[in-house]
Amino acid sequence: MKIIAFVGMPASGKSEASKVIRNMGLNVINMGDVIREEVKHRQLEPTDSNTGMIANDLRDKEGMDAVARRCIPKIKQKGDDVVVIDGVRGIAEVETFKKEFGNEFSLIAISSPIENRFERVRKRCRSDDMQKIEDLKRRDEREMKWGMGQAMETADVTIDNTASLKEFRQHVKDTVERINGQR
Numbered sequence: 001m002k003i004i005a006f007v008g009m010p011a012s013g014k015s016e017a018s019k020v021i022r023n024m025g026l027n028v029i030n031m032g033d034v035i036r037e038e039v040k041h042r043q044l045e046p047t048d049s050n051t052g053m054i055a056n057d058l059r060d061k062e063g064m065d066a067v068a069r070r071c072i073p074k075i076k077q078k079g080d081d082v083v084v085i086d087g088v089r090g091i092a093e094v095e096t097f098k099k100e101f102g103n104e105f106s107l108i109a110i111s112s113p114i115e116n117r118f119e120r121v122r123k124r125c126r127s128d129d130m131q132k133i134e135d136l137k138r139r140d141e142r143e144m145k146w147g148m149g150q151a152m153e154t155a156d157v158t159i160d161n162t163a164s165l166k167e168f169r170q171h172v173k174d175t176v177e178r179i180n181g182q183r
């Protein structure tokens, strides 16, 4: 079983990468969904401040790898040859996945500067999206506190997402195929 995870700053292109993966016929587990499930479970609105609050609360109460640990049974349940995880946020999560899956685990970092990401967020209009670049900076800082920078440094491959969506999609597909040994 191969486990491939994506790590990247908010709005760097992880969901777009996941769409490519789904189109390749592979299963994707979204780590943000674990948080959104908990927000729903606590009967809160799915806003940026609530998702952030729950993400912090889970990490405070259950440890920095809380979300990763909640994903492990979901990954095993799939029982597929390849499972992709969207949304690693910190180094503790990487360590937990490596401990669980060893060399079968690969990490792909998606890199995109804040100006590109903000422009894309403004067009995306998701319920937890922000309207000011300062809000995105705040969200970046929140995620950096979880060890996002360190996690990105440990990645096996980095994909740059500064050009067109078409190029990015192709790059994601090529990278995943290479990891799966199809190329």
Ligand SMILES: Nc1ncnc2c1ncn2[C@@H]1O[C@H](COP(=O)(O)OP(=O)(O)OP(=O)(O)O)[C@@H](O)[C@H]1O
Binding pocket: 008, 009, 010, 011, 012, 013, 014, 015, 016, 017, 032, 120, 121, 123, 124, 161, 162, 163, 164, 165, 166, 168
């Ligand atoms: N290369 C690109 N060119 C144009 N738009 C892009 C590109 N990459 C991503 N986008 C768009 O930018 C927005 C943010 O990307 P996406 O939702 O994939 O980010 P994400 O990393 O999943 O974000 P989050 O961490 O907030 O969940 C989306 O609307 C997406 O379609």
